[in-house]
Amino acid sequence: xxxxxxxxxxxxxxxxxxxLGEKIKMESVEVKELSxxxxxxxxxxLKNLNMQIQxxxxxxxxxxxxxxxxxxxxxxxxxxxxxxxEILIDGKPIKGAxxxxxxxxxxxxxxxxxTAGENIVLALKxxxxxxxxxxxxxxxxxxxxxxxxxxxxxxxxxxxxxxxxKQRCAIARSFSIxxxxxxMDEPFGALDAVTRARLxxxxxxxxxxxxxxxxxxFVTHDVDEALLLANKIFVLGQKPSSVIYxxxxxxxxxxxxxxxxxxxxxxKLRNELIxxxxxxxxxxxx
Numbered sequence: 572x573x574x575x576x577x578x579x580x581x582x583x584x585x586x587x588x589x590x591l592g593e594k595i596k597m598e599s600v601e602v603k604e605l606s607x608x609x610x611x612x613x614x615x616x617l618k619n620l621n622m623q624i625q626x627x628x629x630x631x632x633x634x635x636x637x638x639x640x641x642x643x644x645x646x647x648x649x650x651x652x653x654x655x656x657e658i659l660i661d662g663k664p665i666k667g668a669x670x671x672x673x674x675x676x677x678x679x680x681x682x683x684x685x686t687a688g689e690n691i692v693l694a695l696k697x698x699x700x701x702x703x704x705x706x707x708x709x710x711x712x713x714x715x716x717x718x719x720x721x722x723x724x725x726x727x728x729x730x731x732x733x734x735x736x737k738q739r740c741a742i743a744r745s746f747s748i749x750x751x752x753x754x755m756d757e758p759f760g761a762l763d764a765v766t767r768a769r770l771x772x773x774x775x776x777x778x779x780x781x782x783x784x785x786x787x788x789f790v791t792h793d794v795d796e797a798l799l800l801a802n803k804i805f806v807l808g809q810k811p812s813s814v815i816y817x818x819x820x821x822x823x824x825x826x827x828x829x830x831x832x833x834x835x836x837x838x839k840l841r842n843e844l845i846x847x848x849x850x851x852x853x854x855x856x857x
Contacts, residue, residue: 600624600647600752600786604656606811607642616642618811620656624803626751627784631797633844634807635851640790643807644754647788648674660752670698673750677757679737681729687740688712688725691747698748714743718773735766739773746777753778755789759796768828771799794844798826798837806844808851816847 602622608615616639624630632640645651646658649668658665673694674680681690691711692704699707712722718739729737738758745753755774759767778785791797797804801820808815818840826837 598626598661601659603659605653605658606655607646608654615811618813620813622805624786626786628803629778629787629801630803631801632788632790632805632807633794633797635809638807638809639812640807641756644756644788644790648672648754670748671750672752672754673745673748674754675741675745675758677760679741681737681740683729686726686728687732690740691744694744694748710747714747718743734762735770738762738770742774751785753785753787755787757790771796775800794841795831798831798841799828806847815851
């Protein structure tokens with residue numbers, strides 16, 4: 572290898588590592604008496620919602636379809652404005668969308684006319700507008716490898732990828748811009764059980780490997796998924812939705828996939844979560 576070319580490559584790698592290591596610390600998210608109704612309607616979707624979240628919390632939002640979990644995520648992302656109450660990040664109210672809060676959707680959100688790599692680079696350009704395209708491309712390839720894909724996926728269109736591969740690309744895109752808050756809206760809901768389990772483990776590994784752990788809000792219908800991923804769980808009731816149950820799972824009690832059904836404390840908590848969800852459904856049917 573030409574020595575000057577080798578030096579250029581090493582410099583590029585250092586720049587990539589510096590960009591990936593750039594961190595914005597975020598210590599808390601507070602939801603205060605939050606209520607929301609869409610414009611020109613009187614029907615509240617969320618009513619007097621309260622949550623206290625700290626740096627490094629992995630939060631799962633549970634509840635029946637239509638109870639407002641995804642709406643809450645949109646409010647956290649700054650895509651909607653509260654009707655009443657507020658969401659504070661480090662004591663300051665959210666004022667619109669921000670690269671500090673990245674969203675992963677169930678339908679991947681990849682532009683079909685761009686390759687997987689170009690989708691990631693597009694997000695990186697917004698975060699690092701002054702960086703060379705070659706440096707951003709290197710970051711995109713590194714993130715694809717981190718989520719378990721081959722570098723060659725960089726040049727493939729979304730239609731050439733399986734559902735699991737597309738979701739890995741979407742997760743790589745979100746992690747590439749290193750947001751302190753990650754919002755995930757049923758990201759594995761459309762995947763088969765085996766792929767879902769693999770991606771759950773992948774997200775946990777990525778989250779745990781971060782020196783300054785992100786705050787994660789993860790919407791799911793699956794109680795077992797919530798128990799595997801979260802250290803805080805909030806159950807939302809039917810509309811107008813509020814928190815009907817919440818719990819924390821200490822680190823020493825966190826189950827893994829093999830011990831989930833053998834842990835007496837976790838099984839008790841699982842039954843409690845299911846009880847509150849079913850009770851809420853029954854009350855609204857009656």
